Amino acid sequence: MLLFYFLFLLALTLVSAGVKEASFIVPQTWKNLNLLRTVDLTTPIVREVTAFVAFNTGDDPSKEYYFPVSEERDKHLAWISANERKTTVNFEVEKAGFDTENRVQFYKISFNRLVDAQEKITVEVKTVFTHILKPIPHEIPQNGKQYLLYIGNLYASNAYFSEKQRTIVNLPSPQLLSYTTVPEVTTKNDKQITYGFFNNTQAYIHEPLSIHYPYQKAILRIKSLRRELEVSHWGGNLAVEETFDLINDGARLQGQFSRLEYQRTQYFPQSESIAAHLLSIIFPPGAADAYYRDEIGNVSTSNFRNEPNRSVFEFKPRYPLFGGWNYTWYHGYNLPLNKFLRYHEGKERFYFNAKFIERWPDVVTDKIVVKLILPEGARDVQVHLPFKVRKQSHGIHKTYLDTIGRYLVTIEAYNFVDEHVQDFQVSYAYDSDELFRKPLSASTFFLGLFLLSAIYSRMEFNIKYKKTEDLKEGKVDGEEGKGR
Amino acid sequence: MKILGLTSQNQASLLKVIILALIATTAIGSRLFSIVRFESVIHEFDPWFNFRTTKHLVANGFYEFWNWFDDRSWYPLGRVVGGTVFPGIMTTSAVIYNVLHAVNFPVDIRNVCVFLAPVFSSITAYAAYLFTCEIKDSSAGLLAAAFIGVAPGYISRSVAGSYDNEGIAIFLLMFTFYLWIKAVKIGSAYWGALTALFYFYMVAAWGGYVFIINLIPLHVLVLVLMGRFSSRLYVAYSSFYVLGTLMSMQIPFVGFQPTRTSEHMAALGIFGLLQIIAFVELVRSHLSSNQFQILFKGFIVLSFVLMFSALVLLTAAGYIAPWTGRFYSLWDTGYAKKHIPIIASVSEHQPTAWPSFFFDLEMLVFLFPAGIYICFKELRDEHVFVILYGITASYFAGVMVRLMLTLTPIVCVTAAVTVSKLLDTYMDLSTLDTTDLSSNTQTTKDEKAKKDGGPSSKKPGDNAKSEDKKTTKKKDNNNHWGVYGIDTRLIVLSNFLFLLFIFAWHCTWVTSGAYSSPSIVLASRTQDGNQFIIDDFREAYYWLRKNTDYNSKVMSWWDYGYQISGMADRTTLVDNNTWNNTHIATVGKAMASNEDTAYEIMRRHDVDYVLIIFGGLLAYSGDDINKFLWMVRIAEGVYPNDVQESKFFNARGEYRVDSEASPTMRNSIMYKMSYHNYNELFNGQGVDRVRGAKLPPGNVKLHTLEEAYTTDNWIVRIYKVKPLDNLGRTLEQAAAFEEGKKRRAKSKRRGNN
Structure with a gap:
C-alpha cells in the first residue's frame, strides 16, 4: 500500500516536472515602438484595448506575435480579439503556451501577412474580463453608495520590450474614492485618468494599479441561461423560450430590507439604490405573443412593445433586486421563421441563421445552453459557430404527436459577454413529404380512437338473456313492493 | 320521420350525444373564467398541498410517494404524507400526466392539475345524466346534466385551478350512486362490485366517502322497513359492502377505520341485519307461519340487543372509536365553538346562511321539493334513494357551508325531474283538444328545443317504449284534469323558458363574480378601467424562495402553511393539515405573546422568519389581525394560563387596534409586526383601512425581530428572528444600547454643527 503511495507521488512529481519542462518561452523577435492601453471601467465588464506599433527586430519576416494574459486574469477572460488598426482586418487569435515562470498564458496572434524584418505593423488587441471588479465595502445599507475596486497592472501586459507606453482609464463618474498615482505622469481629467508616458519598459513589467470608484447601478450577472429555439416548418414559426437565473452581484444589502425606506426613496431619484427594479430586454423585430x-x-408586471427594428420587453422582477438577491424567470415569444430560414435550391438544404443570444448590454452570462429544435425528419445537420464553445451535442426531442422525434442540437458555452452576440448557422436537409408526417400521425391517432370506440360500442359485456329476465323480475318485484 | 337517413331512435341518440357533448363543453367552459381573467395557476390553500404532493408523485414514483415522510412541514415533528392523505386526486393526475407523456404530449403537470376539476365536472354531468335516466328518463337526464354542469354550488369547488379532492369526488359520488341504483334494480353482483370499485376510488379521493357508506345502508334499511327486502337488495348490498370495505381498507389513511369507528358501524350493522333477514326468509320458507312468528320475533329482539350491547361494549373498551369532533359538529352546531375552536375557525365549517342556498342553486332550490314530491308519487326503490339523499344532504348543507357541495347534485337531479315532468305534461300533444292548434304547438316546441338545448325534443323518440302506458294514463287523467288550451301551455312554458334563461344567466354571473378568484392573486380596477393585479402573496413567497436559506423555518398562522411550502419551498411549523392542535396553539401563543415570551418560543422551534398578512394599507380584510382572536382562542385552549382571550379586549369589551386597544393586544408580536413602521408611512398618523382605525402615535419598536421583507402593498410582511446577542445581553438591552448610541451620535453631530 505504502509502496503504491510512493509510486503515485513519484509519478506526480514526474508529471509536474514534465509540465515545468514545457514552459513556453516567447522568441524576442518584436519590440513595441509605441503602446497605448485603454481600460474601460464604465461598465461592470472591464474592456482593455491595447493598441501598439510592433516592430520586427528579427532577421526573418514574421507573422506571429504573442500576447500575454496573466494567469489570474486569464480565468476571467471572456473575449480576446485582434485586428489591424488601419484596415480593421481581424487577425486570428489562438491559445498558445503557458509560461510557468511568470504565470502567464500566451495568445498567439497571427497576422494576415508576413511582416518583413525591420518593418512595423499597428495592431489593436481587445480583451474583455468579467468578475474582476469587487464591490468594496462588501455590504452597504439599502440606500448606500456602492464602490467598486479595480486592481490591475499599471503597464500593459506585454511580452516584448516597449519604447513608449501609456495607460488611459475611463471611468463612469468623475468622483473617485482613491486611485494609484505615479508622480509626474498621472493626469486626472473629468472621467479619465492617464498614466504615462513611460519610456523603455521591459517585457512582463508589473506595477499594481488600483482604482476605487463609485458605481451606483446594479451589477447583473446571469448565473445560467437556457435558450430554446424551436423551428416549425408547419407554422412558419420560430418559438423562443429563455430561462434566466439572475443575481445582482453588487454590494450585498446590509441588514434587512425596509419597504418604508424603499417607497420613500422612489420619490427622490438622487438617493437611488443599486437595486434593479425594472429590467429591459431587446427581442428581434416582429416578436409576438410574449409571455x-x-x-x-x-x-x-411587464410591458411589451414592437418597434420598427426591434421589440422591447420591459419587465419588473417580483421584488427589487438588491445586492446578492437572486431572481429566476422565463419568458418566450414567437418570430416569423422566414427571417431566419433560407432554402438553397442547388444544395437542397435549409440554412438557419439566428443570434446565439440576444444582446443584453453590460450583463455577464456565466453559463448558456442553447437548444435548437429542428423539425421532425431533419437530417444531415451541420452547425457553424462563430467562436469556440465548451460543448456541442446532438440528440432527439419528442413533443406533441411526434413519432420519431425532432432533431435537437444543444450548445453549451460559458462566460458570455456582448462581444459574443453573433449569428450562428445550422444547415440541414429536410424532405418536403416530411410535412405530412404530423397530420398523418394525428389522423391515425384519431382513427384509432374512433375505431376503438366503435368496437367498444358494439361489444356486449353483459350476459344479455339473464339481464332482461332480471329486469323484468325487478319490475315485477317493484310493483309488488308498491302493492304491499 | 327520417332525417339524414336515420331512424328516429338513432336520431335521438345522435342528438343525445351532441347535447351531452355541448353540456360537457359548457361545463368546462364556464369554469375557465379564472384562467381567462388571471392565468393557469393553482388556487387557494389546500390545492397547493395537493399540487406539491402530485409533483412529488410524478417526480419520484408511487412507492416513494406512499412512503413519503415530509420533514419540511410541521417542523420539528414532520408529517407522514403517504399515510395521512387521500391519494385519489394525486394519483389521477399522475396517471393522466404519464399517459399524456407516453403518447408524446408533454403537458406541464401544473396544467394537468389546473384542468382536472373542469374536465371531471363534464364527466360529472354525464354521471348525473345516467343517474337521472334511472330515476325518470333520458330527457330528465339531459336536464340534470345541464343543471349540474353550471350549478354554482358545484362550480364553487371545481373551477380551473381549484385542485382539490372535491373536484373529482362529486363525480365519484354521483357515479357510485348511479351504480348502486343500477345494482339494486338488477340485483347483480357485477354492478354491486362496480359500485364497490368506485366507492374505493371515492375513499381514495375524499373524506366525504363517509356520506356514501352511511347513505347506502340507510337506503337499505328504509327499503327493508318498507317491506321491500328482496334477493336483489341482498346481492347488491352484500357484494358492495364486503368488496367496498375490503378495498377501502387498502388506503393507509383509512386503514382499520371501517371496522373500528362509529361512522362506519351503521354499514356493518345493516350488513348483519341483511344476513339475518335473509336467514329468516330462508327459515320462513321451511316453517309454518305460526312457529315462524314466535321464532322471528325472538330472534330479531335477541340479535338487536346483542349487536347493540356489543357496539356499546366495544366503544367503551376503546376498540371502536367514538365519533370525531367534526361529526359532532354536524349534530350540534355549537359544539365546535365550545370545544374545538380550530374547526370553528374555518369559515367553510360555519352553518350556512339562507341566502347562500339561493345564491348557489337559484331556482333549483324551489324545484327541489317538487322533485322530491314526484319521487314520492312513484316511489320505486331508486326514488326512495333520491328522497333519502335529498333529506340528509339538505340537513348537512344547512349545518356546514362546504356541504352545500353534496346537496347540489341531488338538487339538480330532482329539479331536472320536476322540469322534465312539467314539460312532459305541458308539451304532450295527445291531450290537446283542437287539432288545428297542434301545428302551432309544434313550432313552439321546436323553438324551445332550439333554445334550451332541446332536451324535450327527443321526448317522443325516447318515450316510445312507455308511450302506450302513458297515453292510457293520460286518458285517465283527462277525465279529471288536463291542459286543454294552447294559451295555458304557452304561458307556463314561456315562464319556465324564462326561468331557465335566468338560471343560466345567474350561474354565469355567480361563477364569474364569486368563484373565479384564485385568491392568491387579487385584482382591482384602476381609475381608467384597466385591470390592476395585486400579486403580493407570490412576491413574498418568491422572495423567500430565492433569497433565503433552503433550510429556513418560517413561522406563520396555519392558513398559509401549504402556500409557503408550495410556493416558497421553505419549512413551515404548521399548515392546513391541522392534525396537531398543540403545535398550532404554540404558534398562536407565540403570536399572541409579548416579544420576550415569543422570542423564547421561536428560538425553541428554530424559527428564522415570521410571516404575517396585513391588510391595513389596502383594506384587505382577510388578514391576520382579523384572524387574531382565533389564534388567541386556540392558544387559550392549550395554554389557559399564558393566554387569555379577555385580555385582548379593552375595558369596554371591544376588540380594537387604535389607542384604545388593550395593553396585551398592543404588546403582542402580531400587533407589533403588523404595525411596525406603519405610522412612518403616513408621516406619523397611520390609518388602518380594514378596521377604520387611527393608530396610536409613536413608532412600534421591535427588538427581537427585524423586518426582512414587506411586499409592495404591505399585504405580506416577513420578519427575521434576530440571533442571540453576541455580548450575552438580552435583545432588549442590546436594542436600547444601539438606540442610545445612535442618539448620542446624532446629538454629537448636532453639537458639532
Whole structure:
C-alpha cells in the first residue's frame, strides 16, 4: 500500500516536472515602438484595448506575435480579439503556451501577412474580463453608495520590450474614492485618468494599479441561461423560450430590507439604490405573443412593445433586486421563421441563421445552453459557430404527436459577454413529404380512437338473456313492493 | 320521420350525444373564467398541498410517494404524507400526466392539475345524466346534466385551478350512486362490485366517502322497513359492502377505520341485519307461519340487543372509536365553538346562511321539493334513494357551508325531474283538444328545443317504449284534469323558458363574480378601467424562495402553511393539515405573546422568519389581525394560563387596534409586526383601512425581530428572528444600547454643527 503511495507521488512529481519542462518561452523577435492601453471601467465588464506599433527586430519576416494574459486574469477572460488598426482586418487569435515562470498564458496572434524584418505593423488587441471588479465595502445599507475596486497592472501586459507606453482609464463618474498615482505622469481629467508616458519598459513589467470608484447601478450577472429555439416548418414559426437565473452581484444589502425606506426613496431619484427594479430586454423585430413567468406562475408586471427594428420587453422582477438577491424567470415569444430560414435550391438544404443570444448590454452570462429544435425528419445537420464553445451535442426531442422525434442540437458555452452576440448557422436537409408526417400521425391517432370506440360500442359485456329476465323480475318485484 | 337517413331512435341518440357533448363543453367552459381573467395557476390553500404532493408523485414514483415522510412541514415533528392523505386526486393526475407523456404530449403537470376539476365536472354531468335516466328518463337526464354542469354550488369547488379532492369526488359520488341504483334494480353482483370499485376510488379521493357508506345502508334499511327486502337488495348490498370495505381498507389513511369507528358501524350493522333477514326468509320458507312468528320475533329482539350491547361494549373498551369532533359538529352546531375552536375557525365549517342556498342553486332550490314530491308519487326503490339523499344532504348543507357541495347534485337531479315532468305534461300533444292548434304547438316546441338545448325534443323518440302506458294514463287523467288550451301551455312554458334563461344567466354571473378568484392573486380596477393585479402573496413567497436559506423555518398562522411550502419551498411549523392542535396553539401563543415570551418560543422551534398578512394599507380584510382572536382562542385552549382571550379586549369589551386597544393586544408580536413602521408611512398618523382605525402615535419598536421583507402593498410582511446577542445581553438591552448610541451620535453631530 505504502509502496503504491510512493509510486503515485513519484509519478506526480514526474508529471509536474514534465509540465515545468514545457514552459513556453516567447522568441524576442518584436519590440513595441509605441503602446497605448485603454481600460474601460464604465461598465461592470472591464474592456482593455491595447493598441501598439510592433516592430520586427528579427532577421526573418514574421507573422506571429504573442500576447500575454496573466494567469489570474486569464480565468476571467471572456473575449480576446485582434485586428489591424488601419484596415480593421481581424487577425486570428489562438491559445498558445503557458509560461510557468511568470504565470502567464500566451495568445498567439497571427497576422494576415508576413511582416518583413525591420518593418512595423499597428495592431489593436481587445480583451474583455468579467468578475474582476469587487464591490468594496462588501455590504452597504439599502440606500448606500456602492464602490467598486479595480486592481490591475499599471503597464500593459506585454511580452516584448516597449519604447513608449501609456495607460488611459475611463471611468463612469468623475468622483473617485482613491486611485494609484505615479508622480509626474498621472493626469486626472473629468472621467479619465492617464498614466504615462513611460519610456523603455521591459517585457512582463508589473506595477499594481488600483482604482476605487463609485458605481451606483446594479451589477447583473446571469448565473445560467437556457435558450430554446424551436423551428416549425408547419407554422412558419420560430418559438423562443429563455430561462434566466439572475443575481445582482453588487454590494450585498446590509441588514434587512425596509419597504418604508424603499417607497420613500422612489420619490427622490438622487438617493437611488443599486437595486434593479425594472429590467429591459431587446427581442428581434416582429416578436409576438410574449409571455413572462416564473416558477410559481405568471408575472403581470411587464410591458411589451414592437418597434420598427426591434421589440422591447420591459419587465419588473417580483421584488427589487438588491445586492446578492437572486431572481429566476422565463419568458418566450414567437418570430416569423422566414427571417431566419433560407432554402438553397442547388444544395437542397435549409440554412438557419439566428443570434446565439440576444444582446443584453453590460450583463455577464456565466453559463448558456442553447437548444435548437429542428423539425421532425431533419437530417444531415451541420452547425457553424462563430467562436469556440465548451460543448456541442446532438440528440432527439419528442413533443406533441411526434413519432420519431425532432432533431435537437444543444450548445453549451460559458462566460458570455456582448462581444459574443453573433449569428450562428445550422444547415440541414429536410424532405418536403416530411410535412405530412404530423397530420398523418394525428389522423391515425384519431382513427384509432374512433375505431376503438366503435368496437367498444358494439361489444356486449353483459350476459344479455339473464339481464332482461332480471329486469323484468325487478319490475315485477317493484310493483309488488308498491302493492304491499 | 327520417332525417339524414336515420331512424328516429338513432336520431335521438345522435342528438343525445351532441347535447351531452355541448353540456360537457359548457361545463368546462364556464369554469375557465379564472384562467381567462388571471392565468393557469393553482388556487387557494389546500390545492397547493395537493399540487406539491402530485409533483412529488410524478417526480419520484408511487412507492416513494406512499412512503413519503415530509420533514419540511410541521417542523420539528414532520408529517407522514403517504399515510395521512387521500391519494385519489394525486394519483389521477399522475396517471393522466404519464399517459399524456407516453403518447408524446408533454403537458406541464401544473396544467394537468389546473384542468382536472373542469374536465371531471363534464364527466360529472354525464354521471348525473345516467343517474337521472334511472330515476325518470333520458330527457330528465339531459336536464340534470345541464343543471349540474353550471350549478354554482358545484362550480364553487371545481373551477380551473381549484385542485382539490372535491373536484373529482362529486363525480365519484354521483357515479357510485348511479351504480348502486343500477345494482339494486338488477340485483347483480357485477354492478354491486362496480359500485364497490368506485366507492374505493371515492375513499381514495375524499373524506366525504363517509356520506356514501352511511347513505347506502340507510337506503337499505328504509327499503327493508318498507317491506321491500328482496334477493336483489341482498346481492347488491352484500357484494358492495364486503368488496367496498375490503378495498377501502387498502388506503393507509383509512386503514382499520371501517371496522373500528362509529361512522362506519351503521354499514356493518345493516350488513348483519341483511344476513339475518335473509336467514329468516330462508327459515320462513321451511316453517309454518305460526312457529315462524314466535321464532322471528325472538330472534330479531335477541340479535338487536346483542349487536347493540356489543357496539356499546366495544366503544367503551376503546376498540371502536367514538365519533370525531367534526361529526359532532354536524349534530350540534355549537359544539365546535365550545370545544374545538380550530374547526370553528374555518369559515367553510360555519352553518350556512339562507341566502347562500339561493345564491348557489337559484331556482333549483324551489324545484327541489317538487322533485322530491314526484319521487314520492312513484316511489320505486331508486326514488326512495333520491328522497333519502335529498333529506340528509339538505340537513348537512344547512349545518356546514362546504356541504352545500353534496346537496347540489341531488338538487339538480330532482329539479331536472320536476322540469322534465312539467314539460312532459305541458308539451304532450295527445291531450290537446283542437287539432288545428297542434301545428302551432309544434313550432313552439321546436323553438324551445332550439333554445334550451332541446332536451324535450327527443321526448317522443325516447318515450316510445312507455308511450302506450302513458297515453292510457293520460286518458285517465283527462277525465279529471288536463291542459286543454294552447294559451295555458304557452304561458307556463314561456315562464319556465324564462326561468331557465335566468338560471343560466345567474350561474354565469355567480361563477364569474364569486368563484373565479384564485385568491392568491387579487385584482382591482384602476381609475381608467384597466385591470390592476395585486400579486403580493407570490412576491413574498418568491422572495423567500430565492433569497433565503433552503433550510429556513418560517413561522406563520396555519392558513398559509401549504402556500409557503408550495410556493416558497421553505419549512413551515404548521399548515392546513391541522392534525396537531398543540403545535398550532404554540404558534398562536407565540403570536399572541409579548416579544420576550415569543422570542423564547421561536428560538425553541428554530424559527428564522415570521410571516404575517396585513391588510391595513389596502383594506384587505382577510388578514391576520382579523384572524387574531382565533389564534388567541386556540392558544387559550392549550395554554389557559399564558393566554387569555379577555385580555385582548379593552375595558369596554371591544376588540380594537387604535389607542384604545388593550395593553396585551398592543404588546403582542402580531400587533407589533403588523404595525411596525406603519405610522412612518403616513408621516406619523397611520390609518388602518380594514378596521377604520387611527393608530396610536409613536413608532412600534421591535427588538427581537427585524423586518426582512414587506411586499409592495404591505399585504405580506416577513420578519427575521434576530440571533442571540453576541455580548450575552438580552435583545432588549442590546436594542436600547444601539438606540442610545445612535442618539448620542446624532446629538454629537448636532453639537458639532
